[in-house]
Amino acid sequence: MISQNKVFDTKVLRKTVLDMAFAGSTVHIGCAFSIIELLAVLYRNHLRYPDNDPQALDRDYFILSKGHGVMAQYACLRELGWLKDEAFTGYFADGSDLKGLSDSRILGLEVTSGSLGHGFSVGVGMAMGVKLRGTNQKTYALVGDGEINEGPIWEGALFAAHHELKNFMVIVDENGFQAMGSTQDVLKLGSIQAKFESFGFEAITIDGHNEEAIDTAIKQLWASASVSPKALIAKTVKGKGVPFMENNNIWHYTRLDSETYAQALSSVSESEQ
Amino acid sequence: MRAAFSDTLVRLAKADPNVLLLTGDHGYALFDDFRRECPAQYINAGIAEQNMVGMAAGLARAGFRPFVYGLAAFIPVRVVEQIKLDVAHDQLPVIFIGDGAGFVYSHLGTSHQSTEDIACTRAIPNLAIYSPADRFEVTACMEMAYHTKSPVYLRMGKSDRGDVHIALPELKAGSMLEAKSGKFNDIAFIATGSLVRTAIDIAAATYPDATVWSAPFIKPLDSQQVTAICKQSKVLVVLEEHSVLGGLGSAITEIASEFAPIRILRIGINDRFSHYCGTYEYLLKEHGLDRTAIELKIQDFLAAN
Structure with a gap:
């Protein structure tokens, strides 16, 4: 049973990201927007935090391995009441807590990321711990498609399959871009589903902005009788929700000014759910 | 070990x-x-x-x-x-x-x-x-x-150099252990790992009044203890099977330079890779970390004082 009972309206989450990105004059907006629906579905329907406690010993583990999307996670933690509004209006103020990349000292963030290819292995370790304990906690590690250039991802994939970590799920945000260009141009990935399948994962590819499809796929993977670890490949759009940011990789590094902020807010509020 | x-x-x-x-x-x-x-x-x-x-x-x-x-x-x-x-x-x-x-x-x-x-x-x-x-x-x-x-x-370094203690020592985080007792003296030794045994042997043979300290901790390191040793000695010899850059010798020297500057001879691996292969003893010789080479370094250092 999910205790949070919150809406996680994706329009609200995107608005929160825009507000904080503008307040902090920060980057990585596109990275956050591609995972909004994934996070909304996970927090709304799947992640169990008994008593709404981010430190509950029997919680599910959600690891944002691609720390560059952390603003999307901050927006969800705000919905949960774990982060206060002041943290958003004062984003990047001197002496403030919330950093531009995830930091595990923030309640609700399980790992410190930003250096890529770390969180996946930490998640595999957590899932191994869950298996040794014999509990039924789920561990999710959300990685970027650029991030899976990193070798430790594939070291961890071998381990997860060998040890039949059936309660471990990697979610790949396949938005097709990394910092300096398209994944196709930088380092071709081929079929991510086929890669994880060849490592022994049970994998499904879905539209990562279709909340119903995300929810169904997660349920389907967990319902499997297989002892394999799971892989959910989410085809997403970097910058999703704001037309001038979509598939425009300059929004990995571009900062909002008053004009683009207003335009983006208006796009988000007018968009279809 | x-x-x-x-x-x-x-x-x-x-x-x-x-x-x-x-x-x-x-x-x-x-x-x-x-x-x-x-x-x-x-x-x-x-x-x-x-x-x-x-x-x-x-x-x-x-x-x-x-x-x-x-x-x-x-x-x-x-x-x-x-x-x-x-x-x-x-x-x-x-x-x-x-x-x-x-x-x-x-x-x-x-x-x-x-x-x-x-x-x-x-x-x-x-x-x-x-x-x-x-x-x-x-x-x-x-x-x-x-x-x-x-x-x-x-x-964990070379494991068969022999004991340096006669029983299980009581450790205090950051503290060095007396591996060979001595008097307050001209020269004191601080060593870690495999070279503690060598330091004891050299001191026992050539500097019988010198104290030899074993450093089971590189970090933390008790700066008061290091300072006290430096204040009671004219020169200090630090030995480690590690680069002379950034190891125990560096850590001791950092403390000494701030609280009790004395001349410190850092014996370790000079800033280079091994050229050749051979037995462990051979490689110590190649890098000047065998007992004879260390004794010569100490003599030269004392002579230059």
Whole structure:
């Protein structure tokens, strides 16, 4: 049973990201927007935090391995009441807590990321711990498609399959871009589903902005009788929700000014759910 | 020394089922007892050190007490970033065992020789560095690492140099142990790991009044104790089977320069790789770390005073 009972309206989450990105004059907006629906579905329907406690010993583990999307996670933690509004209006103020990349000292963030290819292995370790304990906690590690250039991802994939970590799920945000260009141009990935399948994962590819499809796929993977670890490949759009940011990789590094902020807010509020 | 390591690990694991041993496909004979006594607590993570350290962080977060074992050339050197970010940042109770530090793998060449591991890890906050000299220090260091519940890098070097203590010493974090008693004197010795035995032998033969201190801790290091030793000596000789850059000699010199400047001879590996291979003793000679070469260095240093 999910205790949070919150809406996680994706329009609200995107608005929160825009507000904080503008307040902090920060980057990585596109990275956050591609995972909004994934996070909304996970927090709304799947992640169990008994008593709404981010430190509950029997919680599910959600690891944002691609720390560059952390603003999307901050927006969800705000919905949960774990982060206060002041943290958003004062984003990047001197002496403030919330950093531009995830930091595990923030309640609700399980790992410190930003250096890529770390969180996946930490998640595999957590899932191994869950298996040794014999509990039924789920561990999710959300990685970027650029991030899976990193070798430790594939070291961890071998381990997860060998040890039949059936309660471990990697979610790949396949938005097709990394910092300096398209994944196709930088380092071709081929079929991510086929890669994880060849490592022994049970994998499904879905539209990562279709909340119903995300929810169904997660349920389907967990319902499997297989002892394999799971892989959910989410085809997403970097910058999703704001037309001038979509598939425009300059929004990995571009900062909002008053004009683009207003335009983006208006796009988000007018968009279809 | 290796038997003491294995015995202590088995004892800790039997007493606490949360203790896990992770190895990167190393330690074949060393872990026979552990695998027999605690098979469910043994994880061979494969030849995949980066993932192994990340997993150790995840296991620690899930309430386990991982010991991560590898050769010092790989644990910690290959995984410095995982140690920093995944483990030390949040002070997770993971213990790293770097075996075969220094020139132990004398025939295998640069890939397996670890002469920069202390320098690579000393500046990582929250990470303690232990460097035991004999079987007694190994046992005491393992116990202390387990009980501190924060990250520790335990450096194990050449293991058959002989005892430097006659019984299990009582450790105090950061403190050096008297390995050979002496008087307040012109010259004092501080050594760590494999070179403590050498320092004792040299002092006993040539500088009978000198005290020899064994440093089982590179970090933390008791600066008051170091200062007191410096104030009571005219010159200090620091010995380690590690680069002269960034190791124990550097750490002692940093403290001395601030609180009690004296002349300090740092004996260690000069800033270069091994040219050749051979026995361990051969390689010590190649790098001027055999007893004869060290004695000459000390004589020259004293003569230049």
